[in-house]
Amino acid sequence: MSNARLRPDAAHPGPVSAGAVASVSSAAAGTAQALRAEIRAGRLSAPTSGLAPGCLQANLMILPADVAGDFLLYCTRNPKPCPLLAVSEAGDPRLPALGQDIDVRSDLPGYRVFRDGTQTDSRTDIAELWREDLVSFAIGCSFSFEGALQRSGIALRNVDAGRNVPMYVTSLETCPAGPFGGPLVVSMRSFAPADAIRAIVLSERYPLAHGAPVHIGEPAAIGIADLAKPDFGDPPAMAAGDIPVFWACGVTPQVAIARARPELAVAHEPGRMLVTDLPADGPV
Amino acid sequence: MSNARLRPDAAHPGPVSAGAVASVSSAAAGTAQALRAEIRAGRLSAPTSGLAPGCLQANLMILPADVAGDFLLYCTRNPKPCPLLAVSEAGDPRLPALGQDIDVRSDLPGYRVFRDGTQTDSRTDIAELWREDLVSFAIGCSFSFEGALQRSGIALRNVDAGRNVPMYVTSLETCPAGPFGGPLVVSMRSFAPADAIRAIVLSERYPLAHGAPVHIGEPAAIGIADLAKPDFGDPPAMAAGDIPVFWACGVTPQVAIARARPELAVAHEPGRMLVTDLPADGPV
Incomplete structure (x- = not known):
């Protein structure tokens, strides 16, 4: 051709x-x-x-x-x-x-x-x-679900702060196939708790944009020692009372x-x- | 008649x-x-x-x-x-x-x-x-969404423990109408974080069974001083690593x-x- x-x-x-x-x-x-x-x-x-x-x-x-x-x-x-x-x-x-x-x-x-x-x-x-x-x-x-969140009036802290979303290598393992495998990488967005609930509901509707989150709350539970030190992207911008929400991330295949x-x-x-x-x- | x-x-x-x-x-x-x-x-x-x-x-x-x-x-x-x-x-x-x-x-x-x-x-x-x-x-x-959670394989701690769900008077105010008003009462169910995410997604599909939760995480953020001392129902049965999730409760109209x-x-x-x-x- x-x-x-x-x-x-x-x-x-x-x-x-x-x-x-x-x-x-x-x-x-x-x-x-x-x-x-x-x-x-x-x-x-x-x-x-x-x-x-x-x-x-x-x-x-x-x-x-x-x-x-x-x-x-x-x-x-x-x-x-x-x-x-x-x-x-x-x-x-x-x-x-x-x-x-x-x-x-x-x-x-x-x-x-x-x-x-x-x-x-x-x-x-x-x-x-x-x-x-x-x-x-x-x-x-993740752009599709981020757009849905923003249209729903939910603020994206990193976007408002002009920063890239923070991404972390977790202790969760992907399911291997041949030579491919290794840890799941997640992106983190934090919200007031009521917005976190709405973000979960909305993102679940976008399975081709990583879907619902994989974790919420305590970062250490998935092997993240310090939210302020992401493995990729920028440090998070979090507001008082925010709860961190973690989505599976498209950087995972690069790892x-x-x-x-x-x-x-x-x-x-x-x-x-x-x-x-x-x-x-x-x-x- | x-x-x-x-x-x-x-x-x-x-x-x-x-x-x-x-x-x-x-x-x-x-x-x-x-x-x-x-x-x-x-x-x-x-x-x-x-x-x-x-x-x-x-x-x-x-x-x-x-x-x-x-x-x-x-x-x-x-x-x-x-x-x-x-x-x-x-x-x-x-x-x-x-x-x-x-x-x-x-x-x-x-x-x-x-x-x-x-x-x-x-x-x-x-x-x-x-x-x-x-x-x-x-x-x-709440029975409709509780059934959906159980059919989805998500354990309800209070049901497994043979206890009534714990309910709490919150610092969130309902919208008054005539003589009716006062605080929102919530029920609390706790889950491993990944199950909490699924519980949010599933319960949102049942708007006539209180729908999605109103809060997740820190109880004090909605005026609950001590999870172990509910205002109605039984004290909660929580597992290590659980995150508490709070739904609007049908006891609210009785208050x-x-x-x-x-x-x-x-x-x-x-x-x-x-x-x-x-x-x-x-x-x-």
Whole structure:
């Protein structure tokens, strides 16, 4: 299949500015397509949070076919940290179920390249790395349920503080598959108790955005010694009387990659997601 | 309307034994009708928990018409402690929406009579007290969501310990209506944190059984000084690592009655509920 067919920039209507994209409020797939066109053309490399509102965003993991089967099994066995949205054919950089024009080699604002489980490179395009044995996994992210919380009037402390969400490696083990396994990583958001209850109810409605939390209350119960010292992200912003709530996190597969040490793996840069044509709130 | 028409015992098929009633596993309305016939005939005065499985049970409050309008408004303004299932016409002891043969004067195993807000009497039948100005309110109870939790494999500590659920007067105020008002009363059930999350998700699906909890975690945040000293019910049975979860409680209207001091009020004896023909799990 020709590269020209997979990178059909010329077939798109005239490029729109990033500003124009961000101002589109419709949840229509056209919004996501226009945003991907901007990213594909190299005109947008910022985090995708808040862009193409109403469109489902996804984590990306690209692996060689020889470990892709085990990774598929790992995701299947651990649906809370790794809710699968779509899996490509080997060598095919498209994910048509998530958007007819998606090319995973160019349509995300940033990529992390891992060799033998260690990050070696950051890129904005991975066309040069593409191989006929690569398989792409699109995995749900937390944006959908965070949007639902915010529309429900529930404040997200880290968003209000302009910080990334804090993430922690826990003492909870994922269910292994082949070389993939290791600890569950969680993100933490804290709320007044009544809002924590609403956040649980709302997030449960988004199983492809990690669903209901895995823990609430005492951090030590899941092996977190100090909330102020997250393993990833920024320290939490908590209000007096807040109760911490912990969700399974999409960083978990990156920790599994570090353990499995595949010769090549490519993931999105955190916060720079694959923006899909699917509605963020649609039934799944 | 004749008493004979409202107490149609003779029209029922032959009476069944209490044992036979308890052994019926169908959720069919016939089960509830048979159970009510036993109660009406004076052959059953035990708590109704676990009887007529699958049938919705209800709290009862009977008030004179001159305060019934304010109590209706109180329930409407406080749907979590007082989820209204049905309201009778003044003077009519039937609640046909909940069961064609229901007579609130005889169909509950026990009644509490309040004069000027203070309990003065316990009875198994209130036919002698009936007046043409009395209005009956059927209010949802927690049995529906407790059943859903148990079917989901979530242990109820108090049930396993053979204790009544602990209930507490909180520092949260209900929304007043006329003479009715006062503190919210909550019931507390404690769980391992992961089960607490599931209990929140499940109970939210039962808005007529008090719905999602109102608080989780620190008791002092809602004015509870000592969990070991409930205002009603039995002290809690908690396991190590449990987190307390607090639901709005159907005892709240009885506290509102004590404050409003109507000249007459009749409520069910705690645990001795009105068993209705409606399915406990049905959409509402």
